[in-house]
Amino acid sequence: MDISVITFDSNSAEIKSETSINEIPPCQDDKTMWLNINGLQDIESITKLARQFGIHPLTIEDIFNTKQQPKVERFENYTFISFKSIQQEKSFHDIQNKSVKKFKFLPKKKKRTLEDRAEFSIDQISMIVMKNLLITMQEIQGDPFYGIRKRILENAGQIRKMGTDYLAYSLIDAVVDDYYLTITHLQEDIENFEDRAVKTTDETFTIEIQDTKKYLFQIKQAMTPLRDNLATISRQKMLLLNDDLKPFLQDLEENLNNAVQMVENCRDWLSNIMQVNLSVLSYQMNKVMKMLAIVSSIFIPLTFIAGVYGMNFQFMPELGQPWGYPVVLGCMGVIAVIMIIIFKIRHWF
Numbered sequence: 001m002d003i004s005v006i007t008f009d010s011n012s013a014e015i016k017s018e019t020s021i022n023e024i025p026p027c028q029d030d031k032t033m034w035l036n037i038n039g040l041q042d043i044e045s046i047t048k049l050a051r052q053f054g055i056h057p058l059t060i061e062d063i064f065n066t067k068q069q070p071k072v073e074r075f076e077n078y079t080f081i082s083f084k085s086i087q088q089e090k091s092f093h094d095i096q097n098k099s100v101k102k103f104k105f106l107p108k109k110k111k112r113t114l115e116d117r118a119e120f121s122i123d124q125i126s127m128i129v130m131k132n133l134l135i136t137m138q139e140i141q142g143d144p145f146y147g148i149r150k151r152i153l154e155n156a157g158q159i160r161k162m163g164t165d166y167l168a169y170s171l172i173d174a175v176v177d178d179y180y181l182t183i184t185h186l187q188e189d190i191e192n193f194e195d196r197a198v199k200t201t202d203e204t205f206t207i208e209i210q211d212t213k214k215y216l217f218q219i220k221q222a223m224t225p226l227r228d229n230l231a232t233i234s235r236q237k238m239l240l241l242n243d244d245l246k247p248f249l250q251d252l253e254e255n256l257n258n259a260v261q262m263v264e265n266c267r268d269w270l271s272n273i274m275q276v277n278l279s280v281l282s283y284q285m286n287k288v289m290k291m292l293a294i295v296s297s298i299f300i301p302l303t304f305i306a307g308v309y310g311m312n313f314q315f316m317p318e319l320g321q322p323w324g325y326p327v328v329l330g331c332m333g334v335i336a337v338i339m340i341i342i343f344k345i346r347h348w349f
Contacts, residue, residue, distance in 0.1 A: 001045065002038040002141060006152055007031050008160050013152050021045040021052075027133050032164055034152075036145070037137045040064060046137070053135070054078075055128060066124040066139055070225040072232055081127040081168070081229065084222035085144060085175045086120055086182045120182055122222055125175065127168060134164040136171065144178045145171055162244075169248050172226070176252060179223055179259045183266065186212060186219075190269055197277040201284055209274050213267055220263045227256040294349055298339050302332045 003018040009031045018024060027033050040046065040063065050060045059080045062071065070083045121140060128135040136145075148170050151157050159170055193209060234249045309318070309328060318324040343349055 001040075001042045004036045006034040006036075006149065008034075008152055010161050013155070013160060015149065015153060021049050024049070024052075029132065031132065032160075032167065033133050034164075034167060035133065035135045036143070037135070038139075038141045038143070040066070040137060040139050049135075053128075053130070053133065059128065063126040063137055068124075070124070070222075070229060072229040074236070077130060079129045079233075081129065081172075081233070083125055083127075083172065083175060083226040083229070085123050085125050085138070086178050086219065086222060087123060087140065087142060087144060120185075122218065125171075127171065129164050129168045132164065134167050134171075144174045148174055165245050166248070169245060169252065172230075173248075173252055173255075175226075176255050176259065179219070179256075180262075182219060183259060183262050186216065186266060187262075190266055190273070193270065193273050197273045198280055200277070201281055205277055206274060209270050209277075213270050216263050216267050216270075220260060223256060223260055223263070227253060227260060230256065290349060294343055297343075298336050301335050301339075305332055305335075 001019075003021070003024065004015060005018060005024060006013065006015045007025070007028070008014070016025075024035060025033075037046070037049075043064065046063070047060060049055075050057070054077055056075055059073070059075070062068065062073075062080065062082060068082075071080075072082075073080045123138050123140040125143070126137045136143075148159070148167075151170075152159050159167055189212060193205075193212070196205065230249060230253050234246065234253070305328060309316070318328070321327075
């Protein structure tokens, strides 16, 4: 379990890394503390932390249940928010043994190995917002909050001047930015699909498109509950310790609505690409069938002639002629040439 503690006010900020729940300093009334925990394996320590800060057992149960739908709940002394993050991994081998969902986005111009592909994992982030304390917990090491920590330590922006409600907004906003990053990566692959749609007849092309549509569906499943929860937070004023935060939450809702719409547009885009590719495959098949039909049409009269002279009758006038065989072969060749010319004139091939 990796624990980081950032304590700050408008004048100063410091960050510490702890290895035990017992080392976490107490909250101070004149400062804001952000406690971030990576790794949920130590159930006993996290349960002890819950008792220390007066967190309800139902909240702890929701924190450990990382497969459930994101939610928002208001308790007497805190607000609990859970949502899904989509993180880009640096290496496939670093996460291939973890039981998390992975997105292996498809190669563009050249074939790439698993190590070269962009890897994405879905993780649940649980957030507990109190008056002077904000606790975040997630299962996977690493998070999208590097920029937030940097802004706090360098006193950039308004975070150190605002309370835990604005900090909670900033963390959710960072997660939404990662949503856009993920969608952008998928859009690059979709553009590649569009270029390949009219050129490839590879049977795996449709499978690749279907896999990408599945990824988009999973992304939408991660984003939609957060959008609904933000509407609930704004409507019931769960984080509005001051009215200055309201326009920020409204802007965040709009960004999420735009992200969800982008996912829907990408799914429609993929459906159109699939239709184009199926049309190309159908056209190629029609060309093959047309050529086979032409060849069959040419051989029908030739087969008829060969069948007539292949009958075992004793008295056939042409059989006794010395030039009968070459004459029949010549007639068959002339018929074939005439039929090819007629097909060409009619632009059948």
